[in-house]
Amino acid sequence: MSATAQTTPDTDVFSAFEAKAQAATMENYTALLEELAAYTINDVFDPVQRTLLIVALGNNKTLGVGKRAAGNALAAVEKAAKRATQGEPDGIKGGRGVYSLRDNGVWYSKPTTNGYSEPVCISPHLQVIAETYDTTDGNNGRFIEFKDTRGRLKTWAMPAIFAAGDGVEITKYLRGNGLNFVYGNDKEIIDYLLSSPVTDLMTCSDRTGWVDDVFITPKTNYGENAERYTYQPTSVIDNKIGQAGTLADWQANVARYAQGNPLTMLALSSAFTGALLKQSGMMGFGLHLWSSSSDGKSTTMKTACSVWGSEFWQQWLSTSVGIEGSAYAHNDLFLALDEIGEATAQTVSATAYALANGEGKRRGGRDGNAKITKKWRVVFLSTGEKSLDALMKEAGMVTRAGQEVRMINVRSDAWKHGAFNDLHGMGNGSVFAEMLEANTKKYYGTAGDAWLYAITQPGGIPDDISQAIDAIRETMLPEDASGQVRRVARQFALIAYAGELATKHGITGWKAGEATAAAKECFDSWVDDFGGADGKREHRQVIEAVESFLFSQISRFQGTNLSEGSVYNIKDRVGFVRNRPEEDGAFLVPTAQLVKLAEGYSKEQIIAALRTVDMINAPDKDGKNAINISLRAEDKDLNEPEFGISHPSI
Template sequence: MSEEWSFEKDDFLTTTPYEALYAYHKEPFTHAAKMEELAAYSVSKGFKGFKTMYKKYVESLKAQSGTIYIDNVTNFTNQPLELNAGDWEADDSGIFKKNGYNDEVACPHPIMPVERLVNIDTGEEKLQLAFRKGTIWRKIIVSKTVLASSNKVTELAGSGIAVTSQNARAFIQYISDMENMNYYLIPEKKSIGRFGYIPDEGFSPFVDGLIFDGDVNFKAMFQTVRSRGSETKWLETAAEVREMSTTAKIILAASFASVLLEPLNCLPFFVHLWGVDSGTGKTVALMVAASVWGDPAVGAYVKTFDGTVVGMEKTAAFLNNLPFCLDELQLAKDSKGRTTFDVYKLAQGVGRTRGNRSGGVDLTPTWRNCILTTGESPLTGTASGAGAVNRVIDIECKSAQAVIKDGMRISGAVKRNYGFAGRKFVERLYQPGVIDQVSERYRELFRILSDRDTTEKQAMAAAAIILADELACQWIFSGQQPLTIEQVSEFLASKAAVSAGDRGYKYLCDWVTQNSNKLCGRSENPNIEVLGALEDGRAYIIRSVFERILQDAGYSTAAMISYLKQENLIETRGRANTRGKRINGIPTECFCLRLPAVDLDDEEDPNDLPL
């Protein structure tokens, strides 16, 4: 290089070296190579800013003739890409261009688009911008709708980009020009804003080169799904946990089962561990289940019930096929101790359809996964609908039989070692031909479970759990015994327990017992409220009272009456649902409830009495 160039420091303040370089302007590659050589040579001679001076030289030639052209490239120190800047001057002092006698400033510091991202689910395009303030380059992913609006683009100021209402228009124009002039130079990559199966791509986040472009609030959670520590240590801990209790086996299997729901076309379901006793290992069991996929610390992958309905919907949609782990149901109770959490909101697998400011509707969130939860009370109550009870496997945890023993040691182990089994499980699951074999075994398990005293939805959930444990024992826990149908069936709700009608009828019968003194037909005492009558194994309940009882308990009046008529548990008059009865001497419309015959355990059998 020194043989070709023989300039001294002072020569760079004349036009001589720039004329020498401009002689190559018709040969783009040679011109670019010579520019780099001269720039390095000028530095060796103690002169900095060669490229900037060369741009000024070319501008002067343009001003003289108007017919000389040369690409104007970005000139940022340590820039990720070199892009054609067009009419913009883009160097370490910022980005600007001549606008008459003034400079139009787009940004006072280096910034440029470095990647174009196309979301696989929505098709939305975003740009990854690289910017530098100081010595470190930082990156941010921004929606193109933001980069197209002078009102929205100022939001980037919160991320450290110097864009204000004053330079917003110039900033937008600069980014747009850079993308359009360098469309084929800026790499295009696929992106995703969720976990789970992606058609023709694989399973997020286990797809190489796939970039997360979702809600920034989920970025931290996205990063929790990773591996850390020793796979051998995790396997030893998980194998030990599986031997501690059937419940521990079930919740660990449910974590694997979550990724089976999509290929098996199953509905989401809950596995809920509950118990009033502390120290049974419910939370630790949940952490072990979460450690299959990532960091199991509460607040990392594991969340609590202390959240809004919208927040939980978005989190479920973000997890998509990975298990949703929620701890401490009691955080979702109101001041009266009533649970405000609605099982249906997550069990349906579809969020609310919401409108947006533009007059359209947002993309409806969907998910298909297992929801693993813990709490001090059951997830469903006596007044819960059949659909809610159907979708929950409630498992009571008692201090006499802890789910996990030595919880401090186990939780510490899985916090240090996690994230290996999930990826391995998914990779085996999506190998050619495996899904077909898995589906056949699932149908077999579902058929066997459906023949028992449980509902189809309970059988569906149980079949997925048993199948997942069988696969985990083949692929992960070599040599261990999988869950059996008998072990899981113990925790499934019977058809009668699921039926809201059956539970409502029992509730009404209990109410009759509690208020039998008020079902006296007639009372001379004005202090006694008369609500109906009791005669010959039947309870006559005043219509308005009957409806209020059901509403206060959370049952649908119309649905309950339909069930009672169908099961012949109320006596009616023709097409009416009530019968006439004199209450306090006044003809009154009442619901006539047939009371069940009950075997009494506190009375002696007359046949056993001594003669």
């Protein structure tokens, strides 16, 4: 009799099989179990009849196996029969089993020696949507979606590199973001994600900013086909983009108070500027707002930060540790650094170059080959009680011209009320600053969102951006401006252009021309503080250094009216001083000692600077710089000084 599935058990079949069980012998016992298993698997016998037949086998004295042994034997035969007919379950074949995505989550069948186990649910909804790849083929991954413990659908661009080793970074992220998968199935979750077949592709980037014509941020992408792009960082990021209030709220409670306040308007305009560096073809740069008093510079910085988020700034001290990560996470955006005094002069010096140049340190890998160097474009805003020049001098370092055009010192106390000109009817600068800072905590981020949406639309950034920036610069430049001044003027012009473009797109609420006027006023202030537009800034720095040395280190110069045996009595001698009435007063310095007068500058730089103010002897008719002097001592073996340096104090 063949076993076929039936809805109602056949009593005649059952009676016949019960008789078989009672009369069975060891010779036909195995065959009888296989026949019985076929009936039970196909529901010919219900559970009650199955139990009665096991009892019949157990009571069979000829078999002598007992009811428990008969039941166990039947269960084993039933299991083997199921496996034999089961085959491989449908689903995603992975290295650890077979997975299927159902309405209620991910189900997993474990491989066994005789097939696969019954499927069990190992996770709520978790699905691979697309494969991600970057434009340099160096950061592939998978774009996945999942549901957290509150049933919210979330997405994550998972770097494939996270699967290296034990893949713990993947499960840590998923658990941390609310995916409550079954404990002990970490490896199965990773296997499922890596084994899931995908045909869709998305472009990814591990830094913010422009990729093709799309602008990527940690929160939102902007531009045509933005949904085909994703932000995929390979490390934890500290980018505090966020929103509160509406754009109208921000305009009414933050941006309007920049009107009449050039420094505030400049800072706000600078917050929009980073996104234009690529199109303008310009390198990054920064503004450093400084003064020794509490004048509102930090409030000004926080006002600029409100374009992008709440507490969008970082401390100089914390950023000095991970400057590359900070710049990378703010690429094409805006980076704000507070309290420069917390960082060392060495850190600030290196940071100014790194941020502006847009490239991190070159490092070697374990195989000896160079790792990929991180690159970025960023406009940054810094604050502190000291200028870059003062900070460097305190550390015995020299501020290079290149640093001062990359990190531009702007005095923040040059206005009527410290950093402010117009208090908009409020009693004093402190009350105004407190109000403005409080408003930045309530209304933020909407301007940056509107800005990125506007500039990623067709025509959002005009094609003539470079020419427009040059035109603004020409309105700012004084006559006979040096190369350094012209470069800084173009940076101020770019900031002005960003403010004007944001105004044109209806973001700031300002009037046309206000951002340019504010930038020019701040630039003029910078030129005055810089020492003029003639390009002799470095000469003045050399002269100041030489004068300071002559006044403070007079004991290291030996008089030329020597007494016998006194020639070598001067410790750390730099040169000689000649001030007898019958001779012109002068410091006489050998070539080898000249660079000590202005540490950090070359001999040629020192000579060139001092000659602009006739502080050093001119070369003779043969082009030689030597000055012959007569030392009044018996020891005539001294090297004769080459340079005579005059000073009004002599």
